Amino acid sequence: MTAVIYARYSSDNQREESIEGQIRECTAYAEKNGITVIKHYIDRAFSAKTDNRPEFQQMIKDSGKKLFDVVLVWKFDRFARNRFDSANYKMILKKNGVHLISVMEPIAEGSQGILVETLLEGMAEYYSAELSEKVIRGQTENALKGTCTGGTGTIGYKIDDDKFYHLDPLTAPLVLEAFQRYDNGDKMVEIVNFLNDKGVRNMLGGKMTHSSVNTMLKNRRYIGELSFRDIVVPDAIPVIVPKDLFDRVQKRLDK
Known part of the structure; x- marks a missing residue:
């Protein structure tokens, strides 16, 4: 056999x-x-x-x-x-x-x-x-507490041992400047070049691309929101981008 x-x-x-x-x-x-x-x-x-x-x-x-x-x-x-x-x-x-x-x-x-x-x-x-229910329940609680729910992280933030978000003093200002530059009329390729010239890397360690910058500019975590599934928690993490600036950038991205 x-x-x-x-x-x-x-x-x-x-x-x-x-x-x-x-x-x-x-x-x-x-x-x-x-x-x-x-x-x-x-x-x-x-x-x-x-x-x-x-x-x-x-x-x-x-x-x-x-x-x-x-x-x-x-x-x-x-x-x-x-x-x-x-x-x-x-x-x-x-x-x-x-x-x-x-x-x-x-x-x-x-x-x-x-x-x-x-x-x-x-x-x-x-x-x-x-097991799935326990994972979802745990990640939901993390979102409500303002702690990391998993994933690859977000440029501009550091996560401490307790999974809380803190501003990264090196990259958070560059994220804000990227939003400001786009709001002032810079093209996407100019934002990509700016971030790469400053040594910013995506969360996987690669160079910034049109796709990764586009994703960054749409990320609502920068206005302090943390979400998981259908739960959205405002003011859950430190803000990098003011809400009015973020909204203007979204309008330009939608054009």
Whole structure:
């Protein structure tokens, strides 16, 4: 009997070691049961809530080529975190003559096994939904408190250890000057050149471009607003750009 191993980790406090652990457990199971592992399919930093997983999709596609008999996973939540996707992809595997095995959750054959497997899949979906709710709740609270809700940061600000925003004395004045220059008639390319000449870099460390300056000029954080989803908190962080100046810049951008 031949098998492949599918392993995955997301950003839910998991790292490369998680992949190694999953493969180790699956390999031990295969050796104990006389199964020959021919390939590993590994998705790094992909959530099982979505089926947009390149290696997973390749594995499903390869299952139709009669290359292997079994897919080994550490737990069912590595395979899918919602019942619809789980049922859909297991049906595809079944049609292709491939069996799915969770090495940490042995399932008996027959009606009892079907019930246990369904319960395990339900728990995986519950965990995923609960985790999402906790993340959203935490980020909402951060926005209301005026602290960072995540992301790559904003030019002109520094974030302290408690996630509060503070003005960056080096770049905040340059952000304000960029708004003033655009309000006074400078072209976008002139703003781009001005910021690059001053050594300003985008939050990924690259040079400023037309796109990054356009995004900067539309960023409402500069007037003190902090938002998350449908929540907007005014005066949540230090202001860099006066509201009247910001509004004039928006009118020119909209032309």
